[in-house]
Every structure is written in structure tokens, then in C-alpha cells.
Amino acid sequence: MSIPVERTLSPKPKPADQNKLGFGNYYTDHMFLMNYDEGEGWHNPRIVPYAPIALDPAAMCLHYGQEVFEGLKAYRTQDGKTLLFRPDRNMARLNLSNERLCIPPIDEEFAIEAIKELVKVDADWIPTADGTSLYIRPYIFAVDAHVGVHPGKHLIFAVILSPVGAYYPEGLNPVKIYVENTYVRAVKGGMGFTKTGGNYASSLKAQDEAEKLGYTQVLWLDGVERKYVEEVGTMNVFFVIDGKVVTPALQGSILGGVTRASCIDILKSWGVPIEERPISIDEVAAAYDADKLSEVFGSGTAAVISPVGELRWGDKVLSINGGKIGAVSQRLYDALTGLQWGKTPDTFGWTVRC
């Protein structure tokens, strides 16, 4: 399938200050669209000017949330190349989400080609300032005009692009995280392992309450016993205990992050012990009390590595590594960003040229 390109006749001005992009504030001049209609399959791929999408007021995505999405980035290297980081992983995960939400699978290789084409069309939107990148948001939603609960037969696959700033303009600042005891995000058998809007809708309340208490995000515990650690708002979580790195195993309620998988592979390549297993919040607190919890950090595409300086669990406050970034977090951050911006040789074969 070739992808026709309709270029905009009125390009937007680019954001004036690349050091003040923030996250999700600006969108480029074009978007990718493709339709699914029962009987025809996925068809009519096209790159068109960025513009509102008209929906029937009864469109199913607006009522029952049949929607999935992905998030990855394009990075501009010092010698002017554009790199994607493991886009095959994102497209495989999109199909995993699709399967759970009764959305017809997409052709993963074709979707990567579509993303590359779109990024090329809007290449002059990729910011070049240190730590900036072009965030890529693929998403699929059901548009059938039908207020009845069943899988949609008409869907749209879209990709939009957003130039984003360095997540930590002042360097890697450890964040304060609130351990959530009241609300839960997901349970086994639910949709926790997928990237679907509903998971985020259900997280807003806890996030809002944590922010009011001065915390950046929440750490979710398992939905059954409120005992085992799951993940942080939009990041997977790692603990460094007694020289070993521990991260919760993927058991259906946690999102399998591309950054998480990459951290595990990098740690293994360094010979650092890494365990994927259930880890309870009591074990974390006990390790802290025994002075064996040296680092906690989150991993995700947006922030790469986000060191945690404080964990609040009920009345207990765990101040981690004196509120400073730890050695493992810093080393992983440097390794990942080195690969993503093409500053270090890609011995893993993870980067893909646009």
C-alpha cells in the first residue's frame, strides 16, 4: 500500500523557544489516517494536513471507550539523522492492546513505514535543542454511529506528532511518589497490560489527590491485596535492594514498557543482577528500614528514567538515597539516551533510521 501525501497549504509557525516546549503542547502540520471498515479491512492510508476529525455524536469511542494508543519518539542526532527507538516493540504492543479490545490487528511493518513517512513529511518539526524530541502518538478508535455495546466495525487509525521538550530541563530531579492505598488501576483479567484510554481515565482521581498532597504521581499496588507493587502512573518501576535490581513481573495488570524491557537487557549486559518477580510494598519498606534500599526509579518513553527521591506509604515516608539520583539510575539514563540520540554505538540494534 503506498501512502499518498496531501501537503498543507498553510504551515503553522514552529514553537519559538525549543527550551519551553513542555509535553503535548504543540502538534505538527500533518497527520496519518487509515480506515477500517468491515468487509474491506484496513484501507485508505493517507497523510493529510493536521485538522479536526468529524465524528458522529453516537460514535462508539465516545461512549464505551473502544480506543488504544501508543507512544514513541523520533530523535534528531548531532549529524542530522532521525532515529526511532524500537518501533517494532510499540507496534507489537499496539496489536496486543488491539486483541484485548476487539480491534482488528494492524500490519506492524506497514504501520512503522507510515510513521517513518509522516516523520519525514514533518521532519522540520523535530526539535534540535538538547534533550528535545518528536513524540509520536499512534491511536485507534471505533467510530460506528451506534449506541449499543459491541465491538466497532468501523475504526480510524491515526498518528499525530508533537515536538516535546527535555523532561527535566534542570537535569534529573528525583520525584516524590505517593503509594496509593484506596484506588486501584487494574486487576489480572482486566486491561492493565494494554495502552487504552480507560486505564488513564480510572487513574485521574488518584493522580489528582496525590498532586494536591504535593506528589508527582502515584505508585499503584495490586488490585486484590493492595500488597504487591505494580507501577507508577505512566512508568514501570525498579528498586535497587542490596545491590540487586528488582522490578515487578508482568502478570497481566502492568504495562510492559519498552523502556522497562530495554533497562532489563542493558542491566543484563552489564552483569548487574536483575530480578523480575512479585515485590510487596512491605518488602520495600523492610529493605528501607534495613538500610538496603539504595535506589527507586521509574522508566518510560517520556522521562526515560525518573529517579524517585521520596515514597510516601500511609504515615511512612521513605527518603531514598538522600533525595538524590543514584548510580544505577544515572547509568541507565546515560546508556538509554546515548542510544536514542545516536551518541553511542547501538550494539543492541534497537535504533531505526527514519
Ligand SMILES: *Cc1c(COP(=O)(O)O)cnc(C)c1O
Ligand atoms: C506507556 C506506559 C509505560 C511505559 O512504557 P514505555 O514503552 O516504556 O514508554 C508504563 N506504564 C504505563 C501505564 C504506560 O502507559
